[in-house]
Amino acid sequence: MGIGTSIFLLALGAILTFAVNASIGGLDIDVVGWILMAAGVLGLILTTLVWNRRRQPAATDEPVEYRRVEERRDVAPPM
Template structure:
């Protein structure tokens, strides 16, 4: 789950919990909102941990890259086209 999806779940859960005052038979929207907010917060924490670990494993080459100069020879004829 990405950061955007986590924030979306947090927002929807907060709306269901704090902003709506609707009663639906068999469904407690407050509980659903709290569950969505918990899932969003957990996803945000896991995503943050994943990205912080991924960045710390980046390796940097310490030796410079070797460059070679390529020159075209003009004294050799091109190969025949078949």
């Protein structure tokens, strides 16, 4: 889940919880709103953790190996 989806779930949950005063038989809209907000917060946390893990540089214990490349000029070019 991305950041945009998480923010959308948070907003939709807040609207259902705090702004809608309707009732549907057998369904509590406030509870659905709270569940959507919880899913949005969880999605934001997980997305942040994944993005932070990707941004860490890959550390290697081995030094970078440098090689010197020399061009040979004693060979005649092909005809």
